Amino acid sequence: MNDNVLMLNELVKDFNGKRAVDRISMSLAKGQILGLLGPNGAGKTTTIRMVLNIIIPDSGTIEILGQKFSEKMKDRIGYLPEERGLYRKLKVLDTLCFLAELKGMKTSVSRERGREMLKRFDLDAYENKKVEELSKGMAQKLQFIATILHSPELLILDEPFAGLDPVNIELVKDIILEKKREGVSVIFSTHLMDYAEKIVDSLVMINNGRKVLDGRLADIKSRYGKKFVHIEYAGDAGFVAKLPYVKSAKDYGREMEIELDNIAAKDRLLRDLMAKLTLDAFQLSEPSLQHIFLRNVQEGEKA
């Protein structure tokens, strides 16, 4: 059966009596992108650290690249930790070469490839500068380059978009997708649903250490059905949530995501909206990941 590059089975981890990860299972198929979603403190980083054998689970099993974790496979994995950090006094290109050498890459190769990547990320002018001279965003980019430089088969990215500006978020997203096309499997954690929604094939949502939802993105969305209306508007939309046939409404200020009790109510909604607001767009849609996320997290908290 084993097309999976990653299989977690019933992982449990306690910290000082508090359960950080509670019976989490998931799998990642080769060449796919898996999003590990959840609010801060949900157990995402702990789960990832267990995958990388940085911390040991109290119970449960992990199978990675078809076998139990071993030293040898470290070269085949690229890991971007949540807490970023590099040697402040080391030069930019030397940093890449050192980290690549730790992944078993020859310096002659890593120098050349490192230069290419620096150019792509617009850091080529900093090649011989020390890491401490980089801005925070630049250091983030450098660390991302270090993660992928040795061409790993499995990328494990903990909050890859955190601290990046929109231009570089796009760049990182492009590279993740490019890697996917090369057959690389990717698991990444984030609490930014917008970005996750655009690239994941499947997702696992965790909250308070427990899995609350998982599956393929398309399946999850269709499970919620097309009971959603997305509008762009101008005016005071405070009344919408109080309409009798509206189940919930998420107001973003100029846009709004409205969940109906029944899709049949959409015509009435349009009429009511046009009476009081200036509408720029009105579209039937699937629920956004953000909506699903909030729904699940809130329900989980009530339970």
Add this chain to the structure above:
Amino acid sequence: MKIWAIIKKEYKAIVKKKTFIISTILTPIIMGGMMFVPVLLMRMGRVEKKIAVADYSGGIYAKLVEFNKKKPTTPGTAEKKFDVNEAMSKPKLEDGDSKILFQAVNIGQRAPQDLIKEYEAKILNKEIDGLLLIPADVGQTRQASLYAKSISDFSTNQFISSSIRTIISQNLLLEKQIDPQIVSDATRDIDLETYKVKKEGTTKTSSGLDYILSLAMMVILFATLIGYGQIIMRSVLEEKNSRVVEILISSTRTTHLFFGKILGIGLAGLTQVAIWILCAMALVSRFSGALDSGIIGFLTPEIGFFFVIFFTLGFFLYSILFSLVGAAVNTDQEAQQFSAIITWMMLIPYLIGISVTQNPNATLAVVTSLIPLFTPILMFMRITGSMPPPLQIWFSIGATLLTIYLLAWLGAKIFRVGILMYGKKPTIKEIFRWLRYK
């Protein structure tokens, strides 16, 4: 090899720093300064002392002046007593110039008490440095007095007292009509040369030199260990605080990380010490003619060999301890507290060492030099004193290696746990689970 990458990186990180070059140059200068400045100061303080001599006995002053002038060739006790000073003084002393200028006091009818009063004032006014009072019955009482503002100049006092003694002896003998040549021969001093007996052959040494040199080597060992121990500790702490450690652990074995770091920084330390030793050797061979043969006799290849062995052992032993501290703590302040404990631990052999240099084969020395934590310093000191039985040397090396191995094994495990515990303190249960984990 991944460990090689770490060794290279750690080594370069230190050797390429400006502070490495600066400390390589400055340390010998400062150490040399610490050894030579006191000597220089002593010399500067000894520019020519004017000492008034009130010779109530009448027969001493003239000969005292004569002794003082012809010091190196004068037959008499003064000659060898001044040996130490001669070594430190300019050659002009050998030309007969004297650092002490004796002036005769015209005593007249004055009593010693009056003279003392008069000269006390002169001494305080710095007209004169001292008053030497030789009573009339000095031959019987053997008592003379020196009044001076500063009486700490040991060699001057030695010179005066021994000169007077010789003069009295000579006068006594001359009074008995004995041939002056015989008198001169009879009162000549003995020159005691010291030889160190070793298996490989006997060498000439001066006993003071052995002590100073082995103490100097111990200080180098101690200072280097503390310096580089701190570097290792900070390096671990930096990796931990900058979180880069997570990438490292996901890339390579903790043991590689641990040993790579210690080896890399250790090689940098050895490089620095090697530079010093090579420079010292170059200086020694360049000026070997001018140097006391004792130094060359002391710095044998054998001593060099054991210095490298024990320096290396001590280095690894203590750097493992320092890196453990780095892995276990979270802040610089905490690190300082813990490293102080290690420093105190290193001070113990230093303190015992002083007695070891004086008596290298006493029970205390033997027992303590076999305790691994003290071996690097104490066993080396014993070797510089008198070669201990080979069994003891090899046992101490073996025991230290075993300790290093055990500490390293334990260290790599704790390193693994401690380094990831940002702020979180591991429970005992957790540490044990980590120790079991391979």
